[in-house]
Amino acid sequence: AAKEFKTGMIIxxxxxxxxxxxxxxxxxxxxxxxxxxxxLWYSGIIL
Known part of the structure; x- marks a missing residue:
């Protein structure tokens, strides 16, 4: 059950x-x- 829960969480x-x-x-x-x-200037600041 734990493995299925983990797989579901990953998906x-x-x-x-x-x-x-x-x-x-x-x-x-x-x-x-x-x-x-x-x-472009704005995204340059964010990055």
Missing amino acids: FLSSWVIVTIDLIALFIGVTLKLNSVHS
Whole structure:
């Protein structure tokens, strides 16, 4: 039961990671379209 729970948690967490990356990528894409110069400078500070 513990092994199945661990596998379920890994699948759950990895799906959350994928969704989070997709949302970040979407947000960055929209920001780049709205204001490319400012967003590149802004993401440079974040990174």
